[in-house]
Amino acid sequence: MEMLEIQSCYVKDLDRNWTLNNISSPYHLLVFFTSGRLIYWIDNEPIPLQKGEVLFVPEGLVRTGRAIEYHQRYAAFFKVQNSARSMLPILNKKQAFKLKVQNFPYFKQRFSLLNHHWLMKGAYYNTICNAILLEMLGVVNSDLDEKEFSSKKIKLVIELKNYILKHYNEPIKLKDLSEYGGKTPNYISSIFKEVTGFTPIEYLHDVRISMAKDMMLSKGMSIREISEETGFCDQAYFNRVFRKLSGCSPTDFLNEKSS
Numbered sequence: 001m002e003m004l005e006i007q008s009c010y011v012k013d014l015d016r017n018w019t020l021n022n023i024s025s026p027y028h029l030l031v032f033f034t035s036g037r038l039i040y041w042i043d044n045e046p047i048p049l050q051k052g053e054v055l056f057v058p059e060g061l062v063r064t065g066r067a068i069e070y071h072q073r074y075a076a077f078f079k080v081q082n083s084a085r086s087m088l089p090i091l092n093k094k095q096a097f098k099l100k101v102q103n104f105p106y107f108k109q110r111f112s113l114l115n116h117h118w119l120m121k122g123a124y125y126n127t128i129c130n131a132i133l134l135e136m137l138g139v140v141n142s143d144l145d146e147k148e149f150s151s152k153k154i155k156l157v158i159e160l161k162n163y164i165l166k167h168y169n170e171p172i173k174l175k176d177l178s179e180y181g182g183k184t185p186n187y188i189s190s191i192f193k194e195v196t197g198f199t200p201i202e203y204l205h206d207v208r209i210s211m212a213k214d215m216m217l218s219k220g221m222s223i224r225e226i227s228e229e230t231g232f233c234d235q236a237y238f239n240r241v242f243r244k245l246s247g248c249s250p251t252d253f254l255n256e257k258s259s
Helices: 104-120 125-148 151-167 174-181 185-196 200-218 223-229 235-246 250-258
Strands: 004-014 019-024 028-035 037-042 045-050 053-057 062-067 071-080 097-100
Touching (some): 004 125, 028 104, 028 125, 045 053, 097 125, 104 125, 151 185, 151 200, 174 200, 185 200, 200 223, 200 235, 200 250, 223 235, 223 250, 235 250
Antiparallel strands (some): 004 071, 019 062, 028 053, 037 062, 053 097
């Protein structure tokens, strides 16, 4: 069963005479505005909208709207299976929100592609459309998270990530990140997880294992050499982390890729 069930998808050009009066839908609604200005009222709360903004309306809320000028919009109505609600926090929201997307051309291209597959109704179109919509909702959720975090927190986490990427093959400890960031270890760990969903050490392990996989496939090194090259203190520890993140041992990974 698909995690999302799209009910309709469209792109429309609407003039300044467009209005909408007290409409409620049993479906979630994602709308992306590519030009113009208008205003919605969601459960009587006004939400001004313009080019580059996304509006997310949870199921059951009452919508009223009025154009301020000509505008173009992409829209998708969809259901969410209960199993999918844990994947993205916005799928559990009870209130509507708007957001200015960070990458306008990319988001427009994805919505255009979604609309194309929905209209063409080709082979596997439901799976393709649901995958594109889920990706777009993930982008919205990511942009929303960044908006809700302070710029100082985001800047610090980006600096910590860059430090980890540059020094992943060295014996990095939380204390090293604390000294680099000029904050206490507890603060570093808390902020990093708040922004990324991972602790700094979990992120470090993920980077190291990703690098290890690249080395296995391209450099012809032994597993012991790779474990040392990626900063692990011993091969047994490397094996444990690799299995935890990949679901298989380094040897099994190599055998699968070489078969």
